[in-house]
Amino acid sequence: MRDIWGFLMQTLTASGVAVLLLVIKAMFRDKLSPKWQFAVWGVLGCVLLIPAGAFGRYVLVNWQAAVETLKTLLTGEYTLTQVILPFPLPVTKLPANAAEWIFVIYELGVLVFLMKYLVSYVRLGSVLRKRENESEGAGTDNNYKEAEKVRDTAEKYSLPVCPVVPVAGIHSAFIFGIFRPVLVLPAGEMPDEKVILHELLHLKSKDTLWGVLICIFRCIHWCNPLLWHCADLAGNDIEARCDYRVLELLEGEERRDYGRILLSMANEKYARMPGTSSMANGGRNISRRIESIVRFKKYPPGMALVSVCIVMVLAFPVLAGTKAEVYTEKWSEGYTGADTGNIMTAYAMASARTRxxxxxxxxxxxxxxxxxxxxxxxxxxxxxxxxxxxxxxxxxxxxxxxxxxxxxxxxxxxxxxxxxxxxxxxxxxxxxxxxxxxxxxxxxxxxxxxxxxxxxxxxxxxxxxxxxxxxxxxxxxxxxxxxxxxxxxxxxxxxxxxxxxxxxxxxxxxxxxxEWGSRAFPSYLYTATAADFRVDIQYQQSFAVDNTIVNDGQQSLFFGNTVTFDTVPKPDAEFARVYQSSLVTCTYIGDDAGKADITELGITAVPMDDPENRPELPSVSNGFYSSSDGTISNSGYLDGETDWDPVIDMGGSGGTAVYEKPANKLPACFAAELYINGEPVAELTLERVREK
The missing domain is CATH 3.10.450.50 (Nuclear Transport Factor 2; Chain: A,)
Known part of the structure; x- marks a missing residue:
């Protein structure tokens, strides 16, 4: 994001997806497991990571057209905003207008939030490293017992284990760190096995990493309250998912004990910290989690597949996006003209730029x-x-x-x-x-x-x-x-x-x-001179997009269904075919006295890709012959004794070819043979002398 308009595109695109996810999550709140409730946030995460408008596609709403319209109305600019990266790039010049100043303020906000979270993370990490070193040096029995209990719990439930750091003054356990995580426990207390189980499940799921990613998204979209709300919900869903996994491993009275442990944390102070996962996440959230524990049920194995299918069905259209529509003449005529106003014209132009x-x-x-x-x-x-x-x-x-x-x-x-x-x-x-x-x-x-x-x-x-x-x-x-x-x-x-x-x-x-060529249209000219004649070949290529509309039900008597030309633009089109044509002209350049001896003129010509490899030419016949490879053969009698027109149209040939990117090759030259009065008089190589 290089300006405030790019940020608006990115944050509005994410907001549209966020609203969709909130509605869908509400619909399936009691029907799908907490695992799915958290996993579905991955769709929003991917949208936040993909630059808005990538590949000319939009998600749900064409926000780019709306942003471009706003930009034109406020600044008078008709530029095109494109998001290269989903995060802001540093400003490299002094702001020149209000929009650029707003973007600077936005970037300062991003830096403030990043520094706030980074300083908190570094300070907590420094304190925990110090306590870890002190704990290893002290080597008290209580420390060993805590570590042993953590190892036993991990072994019992086949979970990973990490170093244990006891810290005085904290109320509940939590995991800290991404690359070298540690389990932080209240000093002097022997934690309940279910609390340790909860935190080790966080460790297994790498929830501290998810927490950091959520924190980064908060910083980038710090001025979007909807995305902050979604970040809070995603954090709560991490805890709810962990609760569900704990309850899957517990039975009967142990589940009720787990609920009582959560209830005891309802009044504890809760501070959100990047790179941590804590069982306590505030009284209001704990109340919801306890309600979920009361309603706990194991979902049938088949529901996992259903959950995956729902996420995939949701993710594919959201991540693939939709190509902006091509506006037809009816639409555009409705929004242009003197009496429609600047807003409609600006929106029409923005829509055109975004498609x-x-x-x-x-x-x-x-x-x-x-x-x-x-x-x-x-x-x-x-x-x-x-x-x-x-x-x-x-x-x-x-x-x-x-x-x-x-x-x-x-x-x-x-x-x-x-x-x-x-x-x-x-x-x-x-x-x-x-x-x-x-x-x-x-x-x-x-x-x-x-x-x-x-x-x-x-x-x-x-x-x-x-x-x-x-x-x-x-x-x-x-x-x-x-x-x-x-x-x-x-x-x-x-x-x-x-x-x-x-x-x-x-x-x-x-x-x-x-499409089959015309002497009136620009052409590539190949020419050579021999026997008082200049032979010219006008070579042309016509490139066609398939714009045929077959009108079913509208039939002509002899040709079946009628066809019309499609006048709606096809901005993603490729050429379907190439028409190639060669038009031959012979011009007499000798003196008038020589015309009396010429009663018949013939020419045969073939295009060549390699001037060193001259093809065998067909013999000229008294008539006209052409083929789709560009070969032409023609001869005919000249009208009059000496007053025949010195410029003689010898006809042409043509054919179709498949379009070859980037453009179809032109013949290097033409091999030709000139006939006068039925006899070959000269072999020619026609070189290109004019580009078009």
Missing amino acids: WCTTPAGALDTYGKSLLKENGIYRAMCAPLAMQEDIAEEMKNSSGWSSELGGTANAERGYYVYNLESLDSDRYTAVMIIPLLNAAEDAGRGGDMSSAEKLSYGDDLSSAEALSGGKNLYPEEGKLLAAVQQVRVEREGSRWVVTPLDTTEIVETSDMAP
Whole structure:
């Protein structure tokens, strides 16, 4: 915990679990043994040891969202609080604001309580060591008798034994120490065997260690009265468990004698001390323990298994936690806008920050859907923390957060991630492609005629083209408009975030399956020159998350159940498949006189991973051939004698592949063979000359 917000997350998370345990313990108070009543506190102990919000999960209540909201409202900060360790870390700089001063005061409180308990422990240990040395030097008969009785009791009940230290002035026996425990007995008194049995059972269970752990939790959460109450109850449950174990070993009148011994301690002064276990724990607690003795019963052997199962069923969901939900557009739209107030916007932003993206694919999926739905909450989920305040301010405006695509996204078509490239283990670049509605489609869906991008309906074509990068939002028939943007994906702490590297550019492409490649989209360019031709291959990879929703009961006549695109972000997504495409172009670069001799052109090409190991190329045929491994073969006659277009589209090939982390490899080069008039004229090796 590095600030007061981290402490609040940790202590509130523990408090929620504490309330749950108190309710469950009350329900099973008379149904399960005292052993279980103490063991169940282990669940709370584990929660106290696990940093709150670890792995992006919360326990019972999403306290992180509440704390982040409070922090934003009080300080105006949009940072993300993450608990690295479940205890406070030292302050390394002077406090700069009220929150930092409060954390300093909290840390001083932790130190005060730690020093108080530590000094008490050291002083008591020093006194007991001195008395132990004096006792060994004196060697009185009474000391030997006490030690012998302790050994006899331990042997009788098969319990461990430890050194005995008689001390004058104490009223009851207790165990002291963790690494070298001793049994402290009132000097000059011969303790009852049942008292010794009780303390030796504490020794066997290492209850002094549990006491120290409880004490440490008290110090860390010194300002949380609920956790202090739980610490008191856990200490009492240690004694109740020990009483139960004693009663299991005793019979009849001995059990009643044990109750009378406890009753005699009811008025003794009781001081809680770390590293000790004492049979006397205050009059009120002893009264409850005597009531338990009166109701004592041995539980059937099968109840032990039932108890373990209950603890496991309780512990698993509590310790595993719950992933914060992904907020849908309906939720986010309800909490954004000018008239919703700062509180709702702050909570919406906090909720988005606490449901961060855990994978590069998840970040790109969330970013793409934020553009599709123009949803500021989605954008905040995958935005760097430095951008959060600007997003929040924009969401408060009446128009809400704007994707600035230059057109209206066609959410039904989804998005496309092109050319994912790993820079290192924590950084990637990619191209985000968003299909757009054309002007007619947008008008049919009730588009806002007053918004700037709708100027392209015809009244002011120059303004429309300026907004869309010079592209008219009336594409040709069979064409698709798409917004193209270069982005960077990188790790920010435990979050994966997306940062645009440039503004969007609107391009026009074929309306058929954009995932299979397009000459209009950025690509890796491989090129070589031979026989007055330059051969170019545009290589592209499209990375897809599975966003298909099968609509059961909604069937088309020919294709069965209809499918739609899932627009809810998947921040933990992985890429399901990769589409690979190669688009070949041959450009004539010779003089016009040479064109008359060329009537047929052919090309065959295969991607290569090793330039030194050239594959055998298939022969070109009078027609088109391609395969999923990237091989392409095509030839055709050129129209006209000398006026054929010097830029010749030779088609392309494509296939799918499994996603390989961090990103699928690119071909090192392409092996190709050029054919003119049906005859091979040149072998080429196309090298990559452009990254994207």
